[in-house]
Structures are given as structure tokens and as C-alpha cells.
Amino acid sequence: VPATKPRVRADLTIVELDGEAVIYDEATGDLHHLNPTATLVLGLCDGTATGRELAADIAGAYGLPQERVVADVRAALREFRKSKLLEPTTRSTRARG
């Protein structure tokens, strides 16, 4: 199955405060509040990396076990999709870089 490269929607208003994001979605009128982990993941969702690649980046930067980070990133991405914070899915089978 080709991996997706999540990209945060460009039309959202995102304010970051002490590592937490508050997001206003003008299209739906919804307000979201993300914890620091989710905020970190969202900040990396620029459409250039798959979830696994994001997890690898975070694990490398923070010296964390990759499998644990993968689970956290997947959970965050599921939540982002559910809340419609990401651009519609684009899929790619090519490796990054």
C-alpha cells in the first residue's frame, strides 16, 4: 500500500503557545487544541514525508525508540484526519530524499 505524505491544510489558523497549538478552522467554525506531541507532529506535516518518515525524524531528533514514536505519530495523524486538519490524501510510493 503506498504511503501517504500528510500535509496540513493551508487555510487553517494555527497559533502555537508554549508548545501547544490552538487551531481555528474557518470552514467548519471548529476550534482545536493540540498537546505538545501532536503539535510537534502537525508542524512536520508539510507533504514531504510519510508518517513513518516523520516518526524516524522525531525519534532521531529526540533519541527515542522509533517503534514507540511510530505509534504516537500514527495516533496523531488519525486524529488530524478525523478532525480534517490535513489536505486530502496524496499517495506516493517513492522514497524521500
Next chain:
Amino acid sequence: MEKLDHLGWVAPQLFDLGGTRLEIRTTSPRFAEWVGHILAAYRVPVDGEDDPFLSIVVEEGPPRAGGRGLHLLYRRTSAIVRTLEIGTLARTFLLELDRIRLPLRDDAVHLDGAIADVRGVPVLVPGSFVPLMSVLGRRAEREGIRLPGHTAVTVDEGGQIVPTPRRLDLPDDAFPRLADEFGTDASSDRVDRVMVEDVVEPQVILQLAREPGVELRSATRGSTLHRLGTLTMNLPIVGGAALGRLLPLVEGARCYETTWAGSLRIPAALIRAVEN
């Protein structure tokens, strides 16, 4: 002078404030006359299709054994203010009238919130706390707390709380006329509740915790900003820019949350938040 109905209310008056209809009733023929005078430009015929939106109980009887009675202002069934001062009652009433159209305004960020003065420290609380706090009366005063006389605050472009610009077109003699009716007690200077009359920088922001059983605990600034966003009455009008305007407010304050089990615990929570 208007007559009272069998329940003690003067015949209700109906007004149209820029497309928003609201019915106002009061127990006082004199207050009803004052309302009719200051809102004459907005008055429309009563057609029996509206429920009272604001109800004003004015204590006009002879002094009771326990002292003067309280004047009350209700928004539907919630008591917004209970006060000894007719001037406070009138000012809160006018603020409530302007509040109705705040969700449609784009001139600032308008929050469903209020400022309480807790031992000299301005504290921002959600507007929904005001009816809970209004029952405290002298208990709050004894603890050094001045209760809010408003249920909305305005945040300007710099992120400061400022007086809400009045949009209602009122006659210049509104308060002199009130004083004519009720004597010196009706002076606009005689207020026993906090009114936002200048720039206010709240040092503490107190929010309602989502889960039960929280007496008082620190809240993150992110969660507080989110909560203030949900309290922004005109968020769909101002859009995402509202978050940027609320940011300095949150950055400059200590943030707490509480689950208030009852009104009697409010003073303790407020004082702890201020003195922490």
C-alpha cells in the same frame, strides 16, 4: 403610569435592536417608564409572540427589617446581577442590551466573559460564572471580592480588555432621567459591581475545568487560549485573527481552571488563584 399585571409585572415592552427583537418586563412602573424613554427609538408593538428576554425586579417597597431589598436583573431565567444600587442595575441592563448584538460585530473580539476584582487583582472569568457568582453578595464583599456587573468583555487589536463601545443610540438624559425617577441612588457613579471603564489587564484567567472534582489547578496557556476562543461570541465574524488578539491576554496572565461544585466555593477558588 403603567399598571401591574396579576403577577406583579408591568406590561412588557418589545424592542427591535437592529433586527433582534427582545421583550423586557419589570416590576417597577417607574423603571418601565425609564426603559420606554431611553429605548423609544427601538420600540415596536407587542404582538404576543415573544417571551421576556430581560426581566428587572426593582425593590421599591418600604425598608425591611433586614435592610434594603435587592434589585435583580434576569436574562431569561439567569440572574445576572443582584444589587442594592439602582445605578448598577441600570448600567448592567444597558450592557446586556448591547451584548445581544456582539456576536454580529466585527469591531473587536467580544468574549462571553467578565472581570471580577479579587483583593485588587483583576480576574477574567467566563460569562457563565456571573449568574453563579451573583448570589454571593456580601459574602463576596467580606472576602474582598467585587463581583462583575457585566457578562461580556471586549478585547482590542492590542490584546487588551477595553470598555465595549456602545452601539445603542441612547438619549443624553438617560441617567439624569433615572435620577429624576429614583433619586440620588440612581447616579451612574454609584456602582457596587465591577464595570470595565478603562483598559484592564487581567493577572489571572480562571476557566471551567472539563472534568469534575477539580478544586483549582494550573491550566496551560494553550488550553486557556483554546477556551477563550470557544468563548468568543463573534469568532465566525472575526475569524482566525481572534486567536492572535487573545494571545497577549493569555501570555500576560496566570491561568487556572476549576470545577465549581457550588457558588459558596467560588470565593475560595478565586482567592487561591490570586494568591498562588
